[in-house]
Amino acid sequence: MADPIHSVGIRLERISATFHHRERGDIQAVRDVDLDVKPGELLTLLGPSGCGKTTMLRMIAGFQEPSAGRIFIGELDVTRVPANRRDIGFVFQSYALFPHLTVFENVAYGLRVRRWGESEIGTAVEEVLTLVGLEGFGGRLPNELSGGQQQRVALARAIVIRPRVLLCDEPLSNLDAKLRVEMRGEIQKLHQRLGITTVYVTHDQEEAMAISDRIAVIESGSIAQLGTAEDLYRRPVSAFVASFIGxxxxxxxxxxxxxxxxxxxxxxxxxxxxxxxxxxxxxxxxxxxxxxxxxxxxxxxxxxxxxxxxxxxxxxxxxxxxxxxxxxxxxxxxxxxxxxxxxxxxxxxxxxxxxxxxxxxxxxxxx
Ligand SMILES: Nc1ncnc2c1ncn2[C@@H]1O[C@H](COP(=O)(O)OP(=O)(O)OP(=O)(O)O)[C@@H](O)[C@H]1O
Ligand SMILES: [Mg+2]
CATH class of the missing domain: 2.40.50.140 (Nucleic acid-binding proteins)
Known part of the structure; x- marks a missing residue:
């Protein structure tokens, strides 16, 4: 983890997502979104429940195909590239750790899939566990860890593959208030150290303001405003943004x-x-x-x-x-x-x- 990752940008071009519901008809969860995430930037999607944050993140990850529009990672059009070929680390709200595998094996998983050698895996996993403050925890099972420690494992597992892009979907929402503040500081430090282009989802405005380079406020599947925390606080363009930020x-x-x-x-x-x-x-x-x-x-x-x-x-x-x-x-x-x-x-x-x-x-x- 010593040398910083070569950062790439992410570009969404007129991205939409429509879900077909038998009873409710079509739901347009994401509408014509244009977004440029700069190389190395930590950009947060902030908005109320149901506004389309997870859907946007899942489309960037390749877990879901957009109904229209294109997605670029660096110069590459990845719109039709499957998730496992996009070089992305994903941190879920629920941690999604394998309960029967040790911390070491949970983190090593992505490297085994990539057929790394045993000694390289050992070095990389130990390095990343140290980075997230879990040195010496490799032999434990997930249920022998606190919520905060489990979330660190999830983070370690996402970054150990040295992804070009890190996507985090409400990674701290299961933690208590004090731990959330501590962990958000650590995520920000880690981001500054590694320089991985990161898209972070939260509905907590304070968390968004504390960690983000820029924030996109999402309202009903569209970007209501994009800017730094200060831009949004001082110059909100709508009542929605004004009352959502502060x-x-x-x-x-x-x-x-x-x-x-x-x-x-x-x-x-x-x-x-x-x-x-x-x-x-x-x-x-x-x-x-x-x-x-x-x-x-x-x-x-x-x-x-x-x-x-x-x-x-x-x-x-x-x-x-x-x-x-x-x-x-x-x-x-x-x-x-x-x-x-x-x-x-x-x-x-x-x-x-x-x-x-x-x-x-x-x-x-x-x-
Ligand atoms: N697989 C799906 N099938 C049908 N509708 C869906 C599906 N996933 C999401 N939706 C709908 O799309 C809209 C946006 O959902 P999404 O999960 O992206 O919101 P969100 O901003 O992440 O909300 P939350 O903060 O509650 O996680 C919602 O109306 C939701 O009901
Ligand atoms: Mg969500």
């Missing part, structure tokens, strides 16, 4: 003029000015994406008049809900001064940020 308040209002990079909005019967990089026609219905931690709150002052409806003290932060006209907003105050203590029922003034507000045209929200 928490978001959507303030619905009507444009009453745009001057010098600032737009005037009528919001819950009140007027606010927000920064904008685009101009909107007067009367356009928009939604401002405002993050809970970007809103300030005061007893009285200039700003929007709102009413506190809830307060939760969480030690390092206080979470408020406030009512602004028809809308309920979430506000998070990190380490607020002791005096900043507003009770439910209290009238307050809230301040919206002077930068970093994303404005969405309201028709997009309902499409």
């Amino acid at each position: 928490r978001a308040n959507l303030l619905h209002g009507v444009v009453r003029g745009t001057v010098d990079g600032r737009v005037t909005l009528e919001l819950a019967g009140q007027t606010v000015h927000l920064p904008t990089t685009v101009s909107f026609d007067d009367g356009t219905r928009v939604a401002a994406v405002v993050r809970p931690e970007a809103i300030s709150i005061e007893a009285a002052g200039h700003g929007l008049q709102a009413k506190v409806t809830g307060r939760v003290y969480l030690g390092d932060k206080v979470e408020y809900t406030v009512q602004l006209g028809e809308e309920t907003l979430e506000i998070v105050r990190f380490d607020p001064p002791v005096s900043e203590n507003y009770a439910p029922g209290q009238e307050v003034t809230i301040g919206l940020p002077s930068e970093g507000v994303q404005l969405l045209i309201d028709t997009i929200l309902h499409s």
